[in-house]
Amino acid sequence: MKKLIFFIIISLFITGCQKKMSIETIIYDDSNHLTTITYPITNIKKLDKVINDYIDENKKDIEKVDELNIDYTFDIISNRYINISLESFKRLNDKNSFDIKTYIFDLKKNKFLTIDNLVSKNSIDTIDKIINKKTKLKTNYDNVTFDEDNLYFYFNGIDGIKTVSVPTSDTEFLIDLNFQKEIQHEYNTNQKKQIIDPSKPVVALTFDDGPSKYTDDILDILKENYINATFFVIGNKVKYYSNTLNKSIANGNEIGNHTYNHKSLSNLKLDDILSQINKTQDIIYEISGYTPLYLRPSYGNTSHLLKEKTPLEIVLWTVDPEDWKYKNSKMIAKKVLDKTKDGSIILLHDTKKRTRDALKIIIPQLKSKGYQFVTISELKEVQEIRRRTGID
Numbered sequence: 001m002k003k004l005i006f007f008i009i010i011s012l013f014i015t016g017c018q019k020k021m022s023i024e025t026i027i028y029d030d031s032n033h034l035t036t037i038t039y040p041i042t043n044i045k046k047l048d049k050v051i052n053d054y055i056d057e058n059k060k061d062i063e064k065v066d067e068l069n070i071d072y073t074f075d076i077i078s079n080r081y082i083n084i085s086l087e088s089f090k091r092l093n094d095k096n097s098f099d100i101k102t103y104i105f106d107l108k109k110n111k112f113l114t115i116d117n118l119v120s121k122n123s124i125d126t127i128d129k130i131i132n133k134k135t136k137l138k139t140n141y142d143n144v145t146f147d148e149d150n151l152y153f154y155f156n157g158i159d160g161i162k163t164v165s166v167p168t169s170d171t172e173f174l175i176d177l178n179f180q181k182e183i184q185h186e187y188n189t190n191q192k193k194q195i196i197d198p199s200k201p202v203v204a205l206t207f208d209d210g211p212s213k214y215t216d217d218i219l220d221i222l223k224e225n226y227i228n229a230t231f232f233v234i235g236n237k238v239k240y241y242s243n244t245l246n247k248s249i250a251n252g253n254e255i256g257n258h259t260y261n262h263k264s265l266s267n268l269k270l271d272d273i274l275s276q277i278n279k280t281q282d283i284i285y286e287i288s289g290y291t292p293l294y295l296r297p298s299y300g301n302t303s304h305l306l307k308e309k310t311p312l313e314i315v316l317w318t319v320d321p322e323d324w325k326y327k328n329s330k331m332i333a334k335k336v337l338d339k340t341k342d343g344s345i346i347l348l349h350d351t352k353k354r355t356r357d358a359l360k361i362i363i364p365q366l367k368s369k370g371y372q373f374v375t376i377s378e379l380k381e382v383q384e385i386r387r388r389t390g391i392d
């Protein structure tokens with residue numbers, strides 16, 4: 001069977017915890033069976049489990065039907081409640097069948113909600129009456145979602161999914177829609193939408209030692225090119241550049257930890273190692289609500305102790321154009337372009353004017369060679385998909 005896989009990464013902030021959601025699209029295509037499955041990976045364990053169960057259950061039919069299509073919708077209400085619906089469409093010999101499964105997940109309580117959590121018992125009769133007026137299908141409370149104005153009930157019909165809305169104002173509605181006022185960081189959609197094709201080359205630009213007075217320019221260059229990078233920041237610099245840090249995150253870039261004051265961690269005692277890492281994590285979180293996942297130790301120096309005890313994953317680099325040594329932007333660009341290959345992690349410093357200028361050569365050149373620019377997290381996702389699917 002010919003199997004093509006694409007995936008799309010969308011970063012979005014789910015409440016203040018900056019969870020990143022990705023969307024995976026799987027396409028199987030041979031002459032007899034066409035399958036398209038699109039589903040979100042929310043990085044919320046309970047939610048991903050039910051999503052995967054639904055996908056796995058429906059995937060069993062891939063070879064039994066002519067066409068299988070699974071899609072989803074995803075909404076966040078009041079920064080707290082996630083509505084997810086999973087829909088499948090199957091076609092066999094011109095006969096169609098439809099199925100829907102919906103979930104409401106409460107991010108604050110970390111649990112699924114049912115109709116009993118949404119409305120009082122007294123309201124069930126009212127809802128029944130409204131639904132019965134609109135459809136002959138039997139009322140089914142398993143598939144329900146809501147927004148600020150309505151509850152929505154879903155039914156599997158022979159010619160498609162039927163949705164019936166019931167105004168929340170007609171019920172004793174139990175949900176707190178004012179939750180968003182309590183949280184500090186706004187949920188923000190459309191931060192970034194980037195399609196990454198794992199079968200095409202990827203490269204990760206990384207910047208160490210900032211933020212600095214050149215970081216803003218670099219953020220602008222990245223934005224103009226619709227690309228993102230990873231910034232390994234130094235803890236004690238961050239407080240002087242809080243706007244820059246927040247802008248970097250808002251633009252969809254990834255932030256990593258580059259120690260608190262650029263000490264080499266390889267000959268420090270454990271307490272000092274952890275202090276260098278944790279103080280940096282704390283100040284980044286205080287300013288932005290963001291929690292880095294990766295550590296780049298200063299000078300790339302590691303030790304057995306560091307590797308064993310670090311709470312973060314260590315990320316080094318594969319291409320070093322030595323922008324601290326070469327004083328000329330063309331030279332830096334040439335070094336990068338000569339050495340970059342698929343999957344490269346490029347070490348740069350956002351503390352240098354010549355590095356900023358080199359980007360104006362590096363980015364268009366790599367783009368013209370078909371490179372996709374990814375953050376470290378995205379690079380790891382690409383590597384994982386390649387490993388799973390045997391691309392490469």
Ligand code: ZN
Pocket residue numbers: 208209258262298299
């Ligand atoms: Zn450094």
